Amino acid sequence: MRLLLVEDDAMLGSALRTGLRQDGHAVDWVRSAGDADTAWLVGGDDVPFDAVVLDLGLPDGTGLNLLSRARQRGLVTPVIIVTARDRVSDRIAGLDAGADDYMVKPIDLDELNARLRALERRVGGRAAPQIVLGEVVIEPATRRVTRAGAAVDLTARELALLLALARRPGATLSRAQLVEALYGWDESIESNAVDVYLHHLRRKLGAALIETQRGLGWRLVAP
Secondary structure, three states: OEEEEEOOOHHHHHHHHHHHHHOOOEEEEEOOHHHHHHHHHOOHHHOOOOEEEEOOEEOOEEHHHHHHHHHHOOOOOOEEEEEOOOOHHHHHHHHHOOOOEEEEOOOOHHHHHHHHHHHHHHHHOOOOOOEEEOOEEEEOOOOEEEEOOEEEOOOHHHHHHHHHHHOOOOOOEOHHHHHHHHOOOOOOOOOOHHHHHHHHHHHHHOHHHEEEEOOOEEEEOOO
16 A cells, blocks of 8 residues: 555654555655645645555644545545544544544554555455455465465565555556555665566466556456
8 A cells, every 4th residue: 555654753653664664555754744735635636645644743733634624625545543642532533534543652563554454445345354366365464475275475565566456456557556556755766666576476476467558557357
């Protein structure tokens, strides 16, 4: 998933970004409401984020106001609030403002990743924890991929690219969309990175699984 992390605490933000990237997410981290507004709200319908992890106490405003503005503008990006505010009234206010989930600090990273996977399933309209593509089965929670019952060893980038395609089966994703799914703002990108990862996936999972739409991009073609 491409995530926007809004957290002003340098130590916590760095730890969350590292942990979320290790789970295969592309993470863009901002530390103020103003920067979050620019990254998330200004883009309108072109917002590239699959979800937002949002702190409420920001140095130049509140995360709650940011969330309310996003919903007023019609943005439906899933949001998980991550905050030290633990009163029931705070949780109610956050959920009523449009948050999809609410977590109280200190945060367990494994739980945050599990909640993000649950959000992804709900948005994608599937309840099962597995993604089945013919003989290929993906288990996002365990990062396990099998082909005809045999385990397939994928790198973190290969798995992230496969999941980006699997979230929209049958839809054609452009090179720019795949790059957005793989890399955050501060990560260097090699010009042929997407082609290399696609080549590896086809070799490991079968060439017929990923179809090239010339001039447009790539899509999954599951049996």
